[in-house]
Amino acid sequence: KQEVTQIPAALSVPEGENLVLNCSFTDSAIYNLQWFRQDPGKGLTSLLLIQSSQREQTSGRLNASLDKSSGRSTLYIAASQPGDSATYLCAVRPPQGGSEKLVFGKGTKLTVNP
Amino acid sequence: DGGITQSPKYLFRKEGQNVTLSCEQNLNHDAMYWYRQDPGQGLRLIYYSQIVNDFQKGDIAEGYSVSREKKESFPLTVTSAQKNPTAFYLCASSIDPGTAVAFFGQGTRLTVV
Numbered sequence A: 001k002q003e004v005t006q007i008p009a010a011l012s013v014p015e016g017e018n019l020v021l022n023c024s025f026t027d028s029a030i031y032n033l034q035w036f037r038q039d040p041g042k043g044l045t046s047l048l049l050i051q052s053s054q055r056e057q058t059s060g061r062l063n064a065s066l067d068k069s070s071g072r073s074t075l076y077i078a079a080s081q082p083g084d085s086a087t088y089l090c091a092v093r094p095p096q097g098g099s100e101k102l103v104f105g106k107g108t109k110l111t112v113n114p
Numbered sequence B: 001d002g003g004i005t006q007s008p009k010y011l012f013r014k015e016g017q018n019v020t021l022s023c024e025q026n027l028n029h030d031a032m033y034w035y036r037q038d039p040g041q042g043l044r045l046i047y048y049s050q051i052v053n054d055f056q057k058g059d060i061a062e063g064y065s066v067s068r069e070k071k072e073s074f075p076l077t078v079t080s081a082q083k084n085p086t087a088f089y090l091c092a093s094s095i096d097p098g099t100a101v102a103f104f105g106q107g108t109r110l111t112v113v
Helices: none
Strands: A004-007 A010-014 A019-025 A032-038 A044-051 A056-059 A062-067 A072-077 A086-093 A108-113 B004-007 B010-013 B019-025 B031-037 B043-051 B054-057 B064-066 B076-078 B087-094 B108-112
Touching: A004 A086, A010 A019, A019 A032, A019 A086, A019 A108, A032 A062, A032 A072, A044 A056, A044 A062, A044 A072, A072 A086, B004 B087, B010 B019, B019 B031, B019 B087, B019 B108, B043 B064
Parallel strands: A010 A108, B010 B108
Antiparallel strands: A004 A019, A019 A072, A032 A044, A032 A086, A056 A062, A062 A072, A086 A108, B004 B019, B019 B076, B031 B043, B031 B087, B043 B054, B064 B076, B087 B108
């Protein structure tokens, strides 16, 4: 059974710092991996989607990497801002089945202090 | 603007009552999903629908029911059989079942009083 773990559960950094969020999964047979952002009491916003054949994806100050063989993904946030404060979740999709098979981690709650 | 609308944002239910959470999308997406989120937990799939008039149970379907009579609408009923319904409920959609989930609603927080 696929399990997704995100460490740390919470992270607090000063504004301007570069930071890395970690996501690990137990079964390397995945179709893709997705990073989401969730603001308190809100829904999820998709940030980056990495297909299993890709190594990384970039969007603005965000860079996500994928190492399938080791079952790891990282989300790198450059020059963090207070507006980046949110919970970040990763989710993996297995090769069989569609989006209904997404397995989510519990998230990392990020606080960026001014 | 296209998107997913969930209503109400907050809902209170007395024990023994059924309540229905609304989810409407104007994105012309075929696939729709209901997730439950508990504090400090990942999302868990309740039900999903890949096409109108068809839906499938997810990982935690017991105590819930859904319908998909229209492409745009996928309401979730939390029945009295759900033993611990207090949670944050999220509706989502994707263009088709094979596409990564792209859009989420803003959620409904259900509290049993």
